[in-house]
Amino acid sequence: MNDDLRRVSRARPPEIQGWAASDEGRAVLDGVLRETRRPSPAKRRNRIFAIVAGAVLATGAGGVAVANGLPFSDGDPSGGMCARTLSADADLSQPNEKFDPADPAKACAESWTVMFGDGTPRPASFVACRHPGEDAGGSVIYPAERFADAAAACASIGSRPIP
Amino acid sequence: MLLGFRTRPPDEGWLEELFRQHADAVLTFLRHRTDHETAQDVLAETFTIAWRRKTDVPADPRGWLYGVARRVLANHRRSQGRTEAVVERMLTENRFEPGDSGIEDAIERHDTLRALAGLSEPDREVLLLTGWYDLTAAQAAQALGCSQAAYAVRLHRARKRLRAALNPITPGGSLAGRPAWETNS
Known part of the structure; x- marks a missing residue:
């Protein structure tokens, strides 16, 4: 080590030792272990979204949005979500930015790595579909995968496109 | 038949060992930059991220953990509207x-x-x-x-x-x- 770095080293404050094995450290580790036993954030958001989407359907807001052809996520209290895959039970996550009604896929594309990590390549194209299934109604951007047509892509998961 | 043992997913042992080996060093790093309570919160999030991204954690995880802790703390500070002042802390803490x-x-x-x-x-x-x-x-x-x-x-x-x-x-x-x-x- 050079003299200047040695000098920096000599100004080093005391190190913490033994904390990890202390009661406090053990309590923090137990908290982390509890957190690891919970579903991943994307899956938790999926559940929250299902509840919100259900409420939308119950109040009829989702239906109004579809019937009137409003822009993406209008009338949807979830604000819209991004799906990792084109599937009815896909992991859902919220992007960092707000959805641009004119280009809602942009928010999902730009937040892709933050939401889903590097393990899932960012899709080349997306489609906007209503969330399918029992809690249908919410606004979701899905990867278009092999489909060139939004209606066909949404139909493949039992859904319909958002106008 | 295993009596008296808590059944756990197999990877929790990995996380506990990671914590045992590196938590003191990560906490030291964080305590030089923030108060004890915030340092513990950031440390907990750092190890939670390590768990979620365990396939990304290298065999020598020290630099990786410091990097995650830095980013988590930076996000925390941005949300609090504060800046890091590590050396100033050292100077003022006598x-x-x-x-x-x-x-x-x-x-x-x-x-x-x-x-x-x-x-x-x-x-x-x-x-x-x-x-x-x-x-x-x-x-x-x-x-x-x-x-x-x-x-x-x-x-x-x-x-x-x-x-x-x-x-x-x-x-x-x-x-x-x-x-x-x-x-x-």
Whole structure:
């Protein structure tokens, strides 16, 4: 080590030792272990979204949005979500930015790595579909995968496109 | 039949071992930058991220953990609207009063901290990763999220600026800014 770095080293404050094995450290580790036993954030958001989407359907807001052809996520209290895959039970996550009604896929594309990590390549194209299934109604951007047509892509998961 | 053993998913042992080996070092790093409560919160999030991204954690995880802790703390600080002031904390927490190591050593430490405090945050960071936390070049580059070549260049420049900052207060230089217990003696 050079003299200047040695000098920096000599100004080093005391190190913490033994904390990890202390009661406090053990309590923090137990908290982390509890957190690891919970579903991943994307899956938790999926559940929250299902509840919100259900409420939308119950109040009829989702239906109004579809019937009137409003822009993406209008009338949807979830604000819209991004799906990792084109599937009815896909992991859902919220992007960092707000959805641009004119280009809602942009928010999902730009937040892709933050939401889903590097393990899932960012899709080349997306489609906007209503969330399918029992809690249908919410606004979701899905990867278009092999489909060139939004209606066909949404139909493949039992859904319909958002106008 | 296993009685008296808690059934756990197999990877929890990995996380516990990671925590046992590195939590003290990560907490030290964080406590130099923030209060104890925030440091614990950030540390917990750091190890939770390690769990969620366990396939990304390298065999030598130290630099990776410091890098995650840095980013989590930076996000936390952005949300709180505060800035990191690691060396200023050291200067104001009176950790460098003369002790067993003697007054000359205490003065040198104080002068070094003052010089570090005068550097830019990126310069200070690269110097502290090496000088305070003993990270290798590979570990420090990982903590900073840059290549080893970029780290080497950053360290070289930071050392040059540190030497320039130390120069006015090396022997024969100005005494301005030194602690009161020295100028009063």
